[in-house]
Amino acid sequence: MSPAVHYWNYPTEIFCGADALDLLGQRCRLLNMGRPLLVTDPGMLTLEPFNLLVAQLHRAGLPVAVFSELGANPSLEDVQRGVVAFQSGEHDSLIALGGGSAMDAAKGIALAACDPEGLERFEWSQIIERYPSLSDFPALGLPPLIALPTTAGTGSELGREAVLTDTRLHVKRVISHPQLLPACVILDPQLTRSLPPALTAATGMDALTHHLEAFCSPLYHPMSSGIAVEGIRLVSQHLRQAYANGQDLVAREGMLVASAMAAVAFQKGLGGVHALAHPLGARYHKHHGLLNAILLPYVLVANQPVINADIARLARYLELPQPDFRGFLDWVLALRAELGIPHSLGEIGLDTADADWVGAQAVADISSSETNAQPLNAEQYRTIFCNAVHGVLPGVRP
Incomplete structure (x- = not known):
């Protein structure tokens, strides 16, 4: 690991610094990620961060499958489309590239792919009394997620929540589960330098x-x-x-x-x-x-x-x-x-x-x-x- 890259574990594994992206293939292997689904927003597909990440996956010999059918404020429907892509592609893991939209959508896909009722069961108003501490939540065995933020704002890469829009009621739902926390976070400033x-x-x-x-x-x-x-x-x-x-x-x-x-x-x-x-x-x-x-x-x-x-x-x-x-x-x-x-x-x-x-x-x-x-x-x-x-x-x- 380059001396310019910092390693922290707080509250999950974090690699921070220019060229931290170079560690992506290694972390995928350690997490047994053989067929990851890359979740990003459609605007990212022609930008530098996407190209850099895809190059790293190719270098690691990992297949590249992309789900990008997301709105600026990802919805419950976006997540359900992502679940179809995840399951039909027989994926075993996820990589989120982008801002809060990609992060929240990837978390929602991971949860709903394992628990079809999860987006309702773990909505904030439901969990407060049912799960007073993190250890009270049921273990779900969610697929591993690596998060690579391209913006510096939401902090969703280190959160256990996903914020998703209920388009029917025009409200945002906060979904929470301890296993929504990504298994690894890569903070590489090169992924943010093209942000307007x-x-x-x-x-x-x-x-x-x-x-x-x-x-x-x-x-x-x-x-x-x-x-x-x-x-x-x-x-x-x-x-x-x-x-x-x-x-x-x-x-x-x-x-x-x-x-x-x-x-x-x-x-x-x-x-x-x-x-x-x-x-x-x-x-x-x-x-x-x-x-x-x-x-x-x-x-x-x-x-x-x-x-x-x-x-x-x-x-x-x-x-x-x-x-x-x-x-x-x-x-x-x-x-x-x-x-x-x-x-x-x-x-x-x-x-x-x-x-x-x-x-x-x-x-x-x-x-x-x-x-x-x-x-x-x-x-x-x-x-x-x-x-x-x-x-x-x-x-x-x-």
Whole structure:
């Protein structure tokens, strides 16, 4: 293994660094992956990361079969088509290449291929009381999955969840099982260097949102809190440079690490940003990271009464010139502006016609709303949404 490649096992095997992709064939052999199904989105098929990965599979003597019938927000129907491809091709494993869409779809395919009822049995609202700890879940013997992210935002490569759209109800379902965690993760910054600036910005802000919401969650999980603090520092250090120069592999690697860390951090929970972004993404088919990026300051302001002290501590760690809530909020707003993120949801075509539905759906998204920094009701979520549509940030308290 190259000295430039770092090896970690936290919470699964991770190989991080330029040329980490060279280890793909070796890891496939060690995991007894003889006929992997490569899951990716259709836009990836003509891009550098896909070509690099296929070359590695050819070099390893592994057959290349591709499933790419995915939407930007993968649906339950996408997964079922993937199951047909997995079973008809007699595949024994999966490789996910791409952003959160590919990762979540591959996890869903692995689960549904082994358990036809799994997407319902392990939906978030079903598992909370049935499986209070990871050891309570039944062992399913899911096929091994290797994850290779080409964006630095979702952190899905280190998560035990898959977020899939229910197109009938226009909502996102969070599916969770400990065996959805990939057996191996390869973080190679060369796979992200062709990511366009706008997507670099949106996915990077997604990673920041994951860390911030985990940090502000009221649950007690000091290990995740510590990871969140350092993850936010890495975003502050690398995101601007990755956006300005996509060929900067140091910045790209820093963001890949920050993104992956976020999935470990949000074991502590997410919050109101995701509670709003999930239904908005399912209904309006907007990019998840972009929605998070726009919504973030509005939820921060709504939560200010209970996060003031924590955010001030975070601002001191980041060595901001004004180490308090106001200074941190200004840093977030300035970062968004530098990255070309719109200030309001109205700028991406949303209006308040469905505001009541949005508020109700945010509360119903218990995978996120129940760990917001403070309890919020449907009317409060409705107000936050309307503020975000109109670009109105209420006055910040001293």
